Amino acid sequence: MATIKDIAKEAGVSVTTVSRALNGYSDVSAGTRKLIEKTAQELNYSPNTLARSLVMNKSRTIGLLVSELNRSGAKDMFTYEVMCGINDSAADEGYDLVLFSTNTVKQKQKSYTQLCRERQVEGVIMQGIKMDDPYIKEVIESNIPCVFVDVEVEGENVGYVTTDNIFGAQIAVKHLINLGHRNIAMMNGHDQAHVSAKRRKGYERELIEADIAVQEEYIINGEFLEPVAETKAYRFLEKNKHITAVFCASDLMALGVMKAATRLGLKIPEDLSIVGFDNIVLSEYTSPQLTTIGQDKYQMGYEAAKMLTSMLTNRIPTQKIATLDNSLIIRGTTAPPK
């Protein structure tokens, strides 16, 4: 636990000189620098970032706030893959990541700014939070830079990364229409998800483009949960036999719809075509394999962290919106209607 003081004593110089030598300042003679570096090595010195952060008022730390980081995320690896991207990017830029695990209960106890200030993070990346989350308002008002994943929030120090959700939904629905489907339902997430609103818009836009009337009853909320989607799809498909295709706002819900269809004796894709969204790992393992909209989740995380560190270091205004591409991946759950 050697400190610069120890080094100073050992080398017979002042702490100032040690600090400057170790930080590569130019105004240190080559001789003393060598000496200091040597003694630092000998004493097995490593700097105390806490002390450094305190005086410099910079922690080189990014907070990662994932709402409900929990097992339910295990199926769609979305959170995980985004996190890997964030992690790599942050490491590249020399930032550390601290995990803020939070939930609605904890949020009541502690405000966003409190959370950030206590841990002295320089910026925050937020993932998986809902549009009505009280933190969003705080984020915009606060002056702590923040980047959202898949929530379109903008502000002085706030940006976001997402994929083109309207476009994604459009190509999904267009694919179904091109196959000849006319009665296309949508299994959406919930009203508090930004992506839900966008994907719905894409769905509706594409239907209108094809002169197909948008039917409110054809749009169901599956809460982004597989079992909910299954239950709701079962009830819906039972009553609406004329539906030949379902566009789902997530692969996980698509799995639920597939199960419901199977229980109803519907053959996929002959009786019912299904398109998902996300291209999660599981989508390749269902039978038939799921047709879906692919998003590069790792890249989303990587871009988010890059945007944040750029905000943190640059005075040049950073690009505060990043919209990545997504694309249609045609597999086995879509076919022309019978």
Place this chain on the structure above:
Amino acid sequence: MATIKDIAKEAGVSVTTVSRALNGYSDVSAGTRKLIEKTAQELNYSPNTLARSLVMNKSRTIGLLVSELNRSGAKDMFTYEVMCGINDSAADEGYDLVLFSTNTVKQKQKSYTQLCRERQVEGVIMQGIKMDDPYIKEVIESNIPCVFVDVEVEGENVGYVTTDNIFGAQIAVKHLINLGHRNIAMMNGHDQAHVSAKRRKGYERELIEADIAVQEEYIINGEFLEPVAETKAYRFLEKNKHITAVFCASDLMALGVMKAATRLGLKIPEDLSIVGFDNIVLSEYTSPQLTTIGQDKYQMGYEAAKMLTSMLTNRIPTQKIATLDNSLIIRGTTAPPK
């Protein structure tokens, strides 16, 4: 950015009193305490943990070192699920988590102790590292408490969490033997994985118990990677038609073996029985569904963090080994040999 100084000035007391009042010490009169709490609220004060950690020499932070936290982990959700457990447990105990993402390159630049000291973590949880990782030696020598997941390392301040891998392998193999299999191969991971050694031991022990000779050539290393397992299994099964069952040291490799078998025209489970290990999410989605050994990954993470925080706070010697149960989950990839 109010500090206790500001509060002291505003409330007309000394910083000491503010500190004591806010930390719930008893030697503060009810009146001043009220006053201080009120002004703290008004100034929207939040303590600076950096400063506190510096003076108390305690950061209430745990380092999470995951070797190669990357996309390849996306398929087996192992890492993610363990992390969720760690996260929850750490949060329960009031510790924050900082992510150390490391890889072999970075490890050469920075020693384990350096890494820990720089970030002032009180303890570390290590996951996914190999037996020959140079950090292990450092961990044992260092006095920073550390808990490993799935690596059996012990020391003064070192413990580990694992499941009973020998037992797990035994029940897997016993299941195959009970079905009538005699020619059972093993797709193992690699020599640097602790669990590989253990699972192999279980495999051999069970064969011997059933009076079946252990054949060295029947044990293949698949590197815990799906494509490697597939390639090696293809070559192996092509040459060894008499093999009727394969026990795999991970589900991911079992997926590879399944693919190889399918390519060779072998029907599962009629021509070839397969047992995996881990019970990853995917194992329920293969067809047929994978028979496997289930481990509670979330629990492993939770226990690891609990062990560590207990080491950190207690002076009573903590139980430094936690071996969780695992169990056979019989699904569709095992059947009697033809």
Place this chain on the structure above:
DNA sequence: TTGTAAGCGTTATCAA
């Protein structure tokens, strides 16, 4: 019950 003052390990300012 309260306050003074020292100290945690750094960096930064200024003077030598």
Place this chain on the structure above:
DNA sequence: TTGATAACGCTTACAA
């Protein structure tokens, strides 16, 4: 090129 010294925001003897 170097060194005193103050400062960052907090806790904690010790004194009053």
